[in-house]
Amino acid sequence: MATQPLPSLDAVLDALFFVAERPLALAELVRILPEFPPAEIRAAIGRLEAKYGGESGVRLREAAGGWRLETRADLKDWVLRLKRVTPFRLSRAALETMALVAYRQPITRAEIEEIRGVDSSATLRLLLDRKLLRVAGRKEVPGRPILYATTRHFLEIFGLKDLAALPALADLDQEAVPDGEQPGLPLFRQEPPGGWD
Template identity: 50%
Template sequence: MNGELNRHGILEALLFVAEEPLPLVRLQEVLGDEDPATTEATVRELALALEGEGRGLMVQEVAGGFRLATRPEAHSWIQRLQQVKPARLSRAALETLAIIAYKQPITRAEIEGIRGVAVDGVMRTLLERGLVRILGRKAEAGRPILYGTSSTFLEHFGFKDLGDLPSLREIDELIGASGTDPASPNANAAAQPSPALPSPSEAGAAEGGEPS
C-alpha cells in the first residue's frame, strides 16, 4: 500500500521508472516539498542508504538530474546475464567526440582541420547515438552547421555538466583508457565507470578509421 512507503521508498520508485535523469525541481514538485533543500536532503539520504546497505544500485547525479544506476562493481555480473558484448565507440569516434566536447560550438570543417581526416562517417555515428547535437549555424560564408555535445553525452560519461570534464592534462594522463568506452548505457540499469576522453591534442596523429 502507498501508506507503507516512506519518502526514500517513494523517491526510489520515481528514479527507477524515469527514462531520463529527474531534475531536482521536478522531484520537488512530485514529492510536494515547499523547500528544494528538503528534496535534496531526501536524495542524499537515499544515496547514503543504498551505499551503506551494499546494494547493487546507486543514486547518480548526471546531466542536471538524478537517476538510479547499477554500481560499477556489478558490471561483470550484468555482462554474464546479458551475454552480449556492448557496442563500443571507435578510437576515431572518441577523438572526434573529445574535440567537440572541448571546442564546442564547432563546425565539421574545423573538426576535420584538427583531426586531419574526413569525419563524415564518425559524425553520423555520433549524431545517430545522440551524443552530439546541432547547435545552430556559424555566422560566416556558407553558414556551416555548429555542433556540440548533448545531455546524452553527459549521461553516457557520468558528467554532472560540462564543468566536470577533466582537464587536458588529466586527459593526457588517462589517454590509455580511450577506445574502451561502452556506448549508450541504459539510464536505469547500466552505469559504467566513466571512461576518459582522448585528448584533442592527439587528434591530428590519430588514424582516420570509421566506426564499424
C-alpha cells in the same frame, strides 16, 4: 473514509528513481512531489546516495543535471550477461571526434577535420545517430557551416553532471580509460532511447 498517511519521502524517491529511464532533476522532483518541501527532497536524495554507497550493487548518481540509479561499474559484466547486450563501444575515431566536440563546442566539421587530419563526416553521422551529438546551429561565416555540440544523452552515458564535470585536458591520460568504458549502467527497464549500441 480515513486518508492514507503519506509514505516516507525516501521510499517515494526510491520508487521514482527505480522506474525513471533518465536522470530526474531536483526541479522535476519538486514539481512531482508538491507535498514535500524542496529542502526535504534534497536531504532525502542525500540519504539515498548514502544508502546506495558501499557494498550495494546499485548507486544513486548525479548525471545530466539530475540523479539516476545505476549499477556499479565493476558489476557490468554480470549485468550485461542478463541483458544479453554488448557494452557501449565507440571507435577511437568516434572518441576523438566526440572529445573535440565536448571540449571545443560548438565546433564545425572543418575545424574537427583540421585538428584530426581526416574526413570526419561518417563519424559525425554516427555520433548524431546515437544522440551523443546534436546540430547546434550554423557558424556566422561564409558558407554557414553546421556547428556540433554534445547532448544531454552524452552527459547521461558518460555519467557527467554537466559539461563542467569534464576532466581538465591536462589531467587526461589516454590509457586511463579503455575505449568504450562507461562509469556504470543505468537501471533501464527497457532499451534506452537510441538503443544500447
